[in-house]
Amino acid sequence: DTAVSQTPKYLVTQMGNDKSIKCEQNLGHDTMYWYKQDSKKFLKIMFSYNNKELIINETVPNRFSPKSPDKAHLNLHINSLELGDSAVYFCASSGRAGPGANVLTFGAGSRLTVL
Amino acid sequence: EDQVTQSPEALRLQEGESSSLNCSYTVSGLRGLFWYRQDPGKGPEFLFTLYSAGEEKEKERLKATLTKKESFLHITAPKPEDSATYLCAVQAWDSGYALNFGKGTSLLVTP
Numbered sequence: 001d002t003a004v005s006q007t008p009k010y011l012v013t014q015m016g017n018d019k020s021i022k023c024e025q026n027l028g029h030d031t032m033y034w035y036k037q038d039s040k041k042f043l044k045i046m047f048s049y050n051n052k053e054l055i056i057n058e059t060v061p062n063r064f065s066p067k068s069p070d071k072a073h074l075n076l077h078i079n080s081l082e083l084g085d086s087a088v089y090f091c092a093s094s095g096r097a098g099p100g101a102n103v104l105t106f107g108a109g110s111r112l113t114v115l
Numbered sequence: 116e117d118q119v120t121q122s123p124e125a126l127r128l129q130e131g132e133s134s135s136l137n138c139s140y141t142v143s144g145l146r147g148l149f150w151y152r153q154d155p156g157k158g159p160e161f162l163f164t165l166y167s168a169g170e171e172k173e174k175e176r177l178k179a180t181l182t183k184k185e186s187f188l189h190i191t192a193p194k195p196e197d198s199a200t201y202l203c204a205v206q207a208w209d210s211g212y213a214l215n216f217g218k219g220t221s222l223l224v225t226p
Contacts, residue, residue: 004158031212041200043159043216055211090158094212102147102212106158 003027004107006091012113013081021076021110023091031055032074033104034066035090043090049074078112086114117142117210119217121203127223128193136188136220138203148186149214150179151202159202162188193224 004025013019025032033056034046048056052068063079078085088111092104120139128134140148147166151159163172165181172179176197178189188201200221204214 033213040218041153041221042218043202043204045213045215048211048213050211056213092158096212100161102206103149103161103164104159104212104214105161106151108158109156 001026003105004091004093006089006107006110008110009108010111010113012115014115015081015083017081018077018079019081019112020078021089021091021112023074023076023107025072025091025093025105027093027095027105029093029095029105030071031094031096032068032071033092033094034074034076035092035106037088037090037109039087046089047074047076081112081114083114086112088112117205117207117215119203119205119215121201121217121220123220124218125221125223127225128190130194130224130226131192133189133191133193135190136201136203136222138186138188138217139184140186140203140205140217141184142205142207142215144208146206146208146210146212148181149204149206150177150186150188151204153200153202153219162201190222193222195224195226198222198224 031050047066049068088109091107150162153159163179200219202219204216
């Protein structure tokens with residue numbers, strides 16, 4: 001009964017490759033996010049989607065492309081991977097009503113290592 | 116630009132030794148201030164939301180307080196299982212619902 005699930009949990013790949021990370025939430029939330037946590041553990045917002053519409057797109061290289069096929073899914077595709085892309089990527093979701101409104105629930109993270 | 120600064124970066128306590136973590140913030144319009152706990156290899160886990168200056172919330176050995184410029188997370192008589200990184204974040208009215216995080220305080224409680 002995982003609330004926010006990400007796959008894969010670990011991803012090791014070569015520079016220049018293209019990879020995707022998938023995220024699904026079963027909380028009925030209407031907003032989903034991608035965060036990047038670097039080696040110093042700093043969590044930084046990358047994207048936010050509300051009802052499949054892009055709301056926030058922070059200063060992120062256009063090699064990163066989020067895709068939201070429906071409210072429950074937000075996938076992250078990364079083209080031409082670089083060494084600096086190595087990090088842990090967290091998906092999160094939030095709802096606007098009911099108990100816990102506006103509270104972000106995070107997935108367990110996907111650790112990307114670029115060699 | 117919203118800024119969140121947490122101190123100290125790291126804190127080591129003996130079991131039972133109470134202390135406080137600080138989170139200073141500047142934000143254009145505060146919707147809410149959030150505290151999360153993160154264990155190694157896991158995602159952040161929600162602890163508290165505070166919405167207005169003077170508000171306090173408690174959960175077991177943790178108590179969070181809020182002023183117009185900072186928030187404190189007080190840990191009373193900590194246990195080794197309280198060891199984790201504690202993250203503070205602000206949610207601004209003009210940021211959608213995204214959270215802007217500080218760099219965290221890494222807490223180690225030794226027996």
